Amino acid sequence: MLLSSPVRWGVGWRAVGQVEAGSFGLRAGTLEVGFSNEKLAVRTSLLYRQADNNFPYFEQVATGRVRREQENAALQQASFTQDLTLRLGQHGELTAAAWLTDADRQIQPGIGTNNTNAQERDQSRRLMAGYRHVSTRHEWAGRVAWFEDVINYRDDVSGLSESTVRTTQAQAEHTWTFAPNASLRVGAEAQHFAAQVDGYGTQPRTENRFSGFALLRYDPRSRLRLSLNVRQAVLPGQQPPLTPTAGAEWEVVQLGAQALSLKASASRSYRAPTLNERYWRPGGNPNLLPEQGFGYEGGVVHTLSKPAAHLRLQTELTAYHQLVDNWVQWTPGASYWSPRNLRQVRAQGLEASSQLSWQPGAYQLAARASYAFTHSQKTQGAASDSDPVGRQLPFVPLHTAALSADQQWRGWQLTTTLTFTGYRYTDASATSFLPSYLLLNATAGRTLAVGPSWKLLVLAQGYNLTNRSYQSYQNRAMPLRHGALSLRVLWH
Numbered sequence: 001m002l003l004s005s006p007v008r009w010g011v012g013w014r015a016v017g018q019v020e021a022g023s024f025g026l027r028a029g030t031l032e033v034g035f036s037n038e039k040l041a042v043r044t045s046l047l048y049r050q051a052d053n054n055f056p057y058f059e060q061v062a063t064g065r066v067r068r069e070q071e072n073a074a075l076q077q078a079s080f081t082q083d084l085t086l087r088l089g090q091h092g093e094l095t096a097a098a099w100l101t102d103a104d105r106q107i108q109p110g111i112g113t114n115n116t117n118a119q120e121r122d123q124s125r126r127l128m129a130g131y132r133h134v135s136t137r138h139e140w141a142g143r144v145a146w147f148e149d150v151i152n153y154r155d156d157v158s159g160l161s162e163s164t165v166r167t168t169q170a171q172a173e174h175t176w177t178f179a180p181n182a183s184l185r186v187g188a189e190a191q192h193f194a195a196q197v198d199g200y201g202t203q204p205r206t207e208n209r210f211s212g213f214a215l216l217r218y219d220p221r222s223r224l225r226l227s228l229n230v231r232q233a234v235l236p237g238q239q240p241p242l243t244p245t246a247g248a249e250w251e252v253v254q255l256g257a258q259a260l261s262l263k264a265s266a267s268r269s270y271r272a273p274t275l276n277e278r279y280w281r282p283g284g285n286p287n288l289l290p291e292q293g294f295g296y297e298g299g300v301v302h303t304l305s306k307p308a309a310h311l312r313l314q315t316e317l318t319a320y321h322q323l324v325d326n327w328v329q330w331t332p333g334a335s336y337w338s339p340r341n342l343r344q345v346r347a348q349g350l351e352a353s354s355q356l357s358w359q360p361g362a363y364q365l366a367a368r369a370s371y372a373f374t375h376s377q378k379t380q381g382a383a384s385d386s387d388p389v390g391r392q393l394p395f396v397p398l399h400t401a402a403l404s405a406d407q408q409w410r411g412w413q414l415t416t417t418l419t420f421t422g423y424r425y426t427d428a429s430a431t432s433f434l435p436s437y438l439l440l441n442a443t444a445g446r447t448l449a450v451g452p453s454w455k456l457l458v459l460a461q462g463y464n465l466t467n468r469s470y471q472s473y474q475n476r477a478m479p480l481r482h483g484a485l486s487l488r489v490l491w492h
Helices: 275-279
Strands: 012-022 026-036 040-051 056-061 064-069 075-088 092-106 119-134 138-155 159-179 182-197 205-221 224-234 243-255 258-271 291-306 311-332 337-358 363-380 399-409 412-421 437-449 454-463 482-491
Touching: 182 275, 205 275, 258 311
Parallel strands: none
Antiparallel strands: 012 026, 012 482, 026 040, 040 075, 056 064, 075 092, 092 119, 119 138, 138 159, 159 182, 182 205, 205 224, 224 243, 243 258, 258 291, 291 311, 311 337, 337 363, 363 399, 399 412, 412 437, 437 454, 454 482
16 A cells, blocks of 8 residues: 655655667656655656567467567556655654556457457556654554546457546554564554446446454564464455464574574465456356465575675575465356356465575675475366366466576676476366466666766666567467667766
């Protein structure tokens, strides 16, 4: 809900401007101006982005691969953001923020389908105001926000479809630090949704939602941290259960350069169907049941720090298991997609990551490797279901991995990222799939100091450097090798 960035007090005036040009008609620019003293902080930013997106791609036909040029995928986007933070005395802080975006984009047709000249106009407005009061043992916070999302869609077949959704919400929180090693935070939230959507029919849809929570943190020892969060939602026509989450972190070993920590949590979850899932026409299902489940998570973190060698290595391994009843899944039909409840879904897996920082003098290296094994299957169903149990859910890759390295030396910088996405099934019976793919991206740049208060940053960015032909979404073409050049000016 908070739209503003963390405040940096006492900085004075500063500004950042950037222009960018790249492949397939990319043109972009940003400007951010900010000021802060010890009482007031203000930030204003503008963004503009335009792209033709007429990239080449390959289509597989009976006679082989055919090279084509993407049609109807152009984009224009502009945004304006305004943040303001005002200190009131020694303990109070008033914040306000506004975020306005306007995007006019064409909807690219699927590979092998007719171009219906589909286009969409998206407009978003976000307004927020809040107040925070901090004392020695108490912190009070209150926020109100108003959101408006307008989506106007048009194509040659369906004509015009208009959508306006307005959300009003209020939050209040109080944190009481009643001991040096213990605190209690309680809060409440109220939301009002009002939707006038052609896809829902002529009748407007409104809904009120409420929730309250209590979060207890307690550190019985310096190396042991415990937490308990209890949340209760209040929804029309439903009786959501209490959803608690309990967690613990324990620093088992702290010896010299080595540190070993264990973490664990258990939680109950609840998610009510959205307005789109219930009322969208065609396809919406007003009889959807809410998702309910239980989840467990455990992990280990190992840290190796050698200040003399300017080196730090942190490795983390996490395992999780979750059972969800009435999982909501959108599935394709004869002419449109529709959501339905699966009887039960089990999501379990492993996540591993390792981060290395090394700074021997002027050279800096930050490297990260990560891997995720995600096993999501339907475990129970009804006799009338067409899809079997024990198959990986559609569009959920079993394996994903990433390698990245960020290097800096005397104003030069080089960032490389290699990502792997495993194959993904595209149907519930797990017979059709999208192939796995590797993507290599890189950015090289140079920062130049042109005065006591001015800096220039020149960047060259390359994407899909191996020229891979792939699909992130079924029948959605993605660009081959492409790049961009940008110039950033920093003033302080």
